[in-house]
Amino acid sequence: MRVAMTLSLPRQPSSVTRARQVLTTLLNLTDAAEDSRGHLAVLITEACANAVVHADPDSTVDITIIIENDVCLLEVGNRGRAPDGAGLDAELPAPLTVGGRGLPLIAALADTAAFVAGPPDQVLLRITKHLTEVRTAPVR
Template structure:
């Protein structure tokens, strides 16, 4: 199955909820595993929430969802800049605080996640996630 959709949502907290509902509706049409569905719901929620928090005032959040066979690609963008030292890794901040968990959570739940080059003054986060369990082929 191949499905793609691009959304432009207002910079408000309810946009993360709306994006999650759209993604889960699209995933219901696939053979995605329950784990993949749950992880993708968290991934889009975190990415959109971060975009809403860090976007320039008055700007929109752009979201691209592309499902291609067994992989889901999410791109979440906003007008703004990434700090120079922003990185994605699975280390949770210590002590665990209310803020600062989004990027480590995204890194831990995705197959790949990275900030990629986009138009000037745009932040674009690309996330990929396999929809089924990917297992190594047995040795012959």
Template sequence: MRVSLTMSLPRQPSSATRARHALTTLLCLTDAGEDTRANLAVLISEACSNAVIHAAPDTTVDITIRIDDHVCVLEVGNRGVTPDDDTLAAGLPAPLTVGGRGLPLIAALADTATFVAGPPDRVLLRITKHLTEVRDA
């Protein structure tokens, strides 16, 4: 199965909840297990919360959710700067002590998580999670 959703949400705290609800709805179409769905909910919530906090004023948080067979890819982007105003070619900051708990939590729960290089005023975090755990029928 392949399904995708792209949305631009306002830069406000409630956008993390909206993104989580959209992801949860899409995951209901899959056989992903409860733990995997819960981990993905935390991943999108943390990524969106970070984007809201660090986005430039009066901009949006752009989210893409792609489920392709047994892989879920979350992309959360915003106009702003990367952690510590660094230009990251890829990867997460090392050590993962920048800011709060968001990036370490994302790194722990995702199969992969990386900042994707782009224009200087654009931040895009790509998170991948395999849907290998199957829920009980």
């Protein structure tokens, strides 16, 4: 099965919730296990929240979701710049009550995550996550 959707949402906090709801709806069409669904909810939430906070003021948050076979690809883009010195290999800040947890969480939960080249003045974060299938009980 292949499911794909592209969204262009306004740069506002409510777009984070909308993106997560769309992803959840698409995942409901699959046999993805609950742990994969939970990880993907965190991944899209953190990626979109970062885009809302760090994008240029008049930018949109552009999201592509592709679910194909057992892999989910998320791309979250906006006009702005990739973070300097706060890449995906950054450690969690201490204490955990301060900001800066998004990219380390993404790195920990994704199978792959990287800022990839896009048009000039565009930031594009590409995330992949393998879906584990729901295990069904044997029929007796």
